[in-house]
Amino acid sequence: MAAAGGRTLGRSSFSRATSNPVASSSGASGVKIGPNGAAFVSSGIPDLDRILGGGFLLGSVVMIMEDADVPHHLLLLRCFMSQGVVHKQPLLFSGAMKEPRLFLGTLPAPVSSSKEDGRYRAMGAAASSDGQANDEGLRIAWQYKKYFGDDSRAEHKDNKQEFSNDFDLRKPLERHLLNGQNIECVSIQDADTLSGLQDCCTSFLSKLPRKDGGSLTAGRIAIQSLCAPQCRYFEKDWDMVSFIRSLKAMVRSSNSVAVITFPSTVLSNSFCKRWQHLADTLLSIKAIPDEDKDLAKLLTGYQDMVGFLRVHKVAQTNSQVPVILEASTLSLKLRKRRSLVLERLNQAPVDGSSGPSSAASSSCSSQGSQLDF
């Protein structure tokens, strides 16, 4: 219940929604205001925004644990950076590569809202309305609900297209968008220490102060493979974790979000945990084995999956309650081979021919050995 009589103490967990729906469509700055003074920028992947409760929280640090076998963290990073370019948000990119500028050439362009997409969204809306109507007469098994699409997709289409874009991973971002932009690139491969990067971040963030209630320009920092072994500072464990700590402190008081990917397996367990504790939002990528018959039997749509994404922690403003997601492991898929979607995992229908008990036991055992949901 809302606070009565103007008392500020003892406020319950219900907070009056102060977010102005009109403000959320301030697409020019690409910032969405949420409850509790939270401001979000899009991650570049609409599904991920939805799962994280709005997007990446401004003032937070997002860390993505890479999988050594697959480069999917780059997909996430590219969508994040492209979204910033599309919204004309200042971007600082740092990578464990000689020429970070070249990475900009791999940024994807937004999916052009062609007739095809218009039809797809209309289909989605129609199907969902049909589904609603049919629900009374027909009981839909829970695992098939996903085929009826998302209601919100059709409704908030306009808002969504301003705040969050679908990116076509096969099409590079247009040159002219990159040229006129405030994009800074720093290479950390040959750096002996991280102090250079830290100075860049300090000056970048000093131009993006945080003010309550304003949807000022939001900035993005993207750091790829921070603890990559080829970097010269790689041995300096304490320097690296100290850098993250200072970056987090600076980001907290600025109107920006930092996304850091790192190959967690090259760090010691102890330091890996330290990095994980420092993250506000923690994600990890897991590779999917090719041609895994057990997995193919267990999950629907296995053939289309390129990997798993696991959500370990979700940033929140000013709250001590952890975010419990319905599903913390999601599958990464490429819809029409070009845009990244995240889907909940669905167990495939049990094969009736092999008998219920044996199928159940085989799927249980494979689940125990390989999958870690």
Add this chain to the structure above:
Amino acid sequence: MEEYGGGGGDLLSEAMGSAARVVVVEDCVEAPGAFVLHLLLKRALASGGAAAFLALAQPFSYYDRVLRKMGCNLSLHRRNERLHFFELLGFPGGAREGTIADSFVRLYNEIQRLVEANRAGENAGQFTVVIDDASLLEVVALGSVNDVLDFLHYCFALTSEMNCSLVVLIHEDIYADEENMGLLLHLRYIADLVIKAAPLSTGLAADVHGQLSVVNKGTFSEQRAKAQKVWNFHFKGKENGADFFYPGTRH
């Protein structure tokens, strides 16, 4: 007989008993334990005492909002000088004068001054020093565990010499390896009370966020020595506090 507003604090306060001198809160990535710190800070301020809060993890605005939802106004306490807040996000700061040890010494001196001032004051209530968190102190010290241990031992000395208690949060999953367990073992040794938050073996759940184990060594009270020492129960974090309940008793 501590008054806990909002109910649900009963199991924890029962397990903790009367004020312990040194409380160590352990947690891990899957089960964050900061909410226990918030509860203890609220409890320290509610019983008329004063507190010094060393915040390395979050800025003041965060704690202010979180505690406000729990019914404790940190801004007011800070204005009334019942709460001394050290915002240490950027500690030791840009212009580092001297070594890390010097910065720790300066910090300790300030804390000692506060504790002494509190003891000499009119309402010499309980003074609590809260540290969030010890693992970040190590990062500040760039790995020099000795500096951190020195600092913590000086704070620990305050608890025995003056009417002061110490609450420290540490991430126990960082110290899982044998080689670097030093800080964790030291803290566990000097602690009167160890509160450990851990996830459930079955994973995450909306109704139960994890399990809490409380080990009460009872070193400070004779009656306590005969009472129950180890408690295990489940918890669920809420905006205005937390619920503690035995497994299976959740309605």
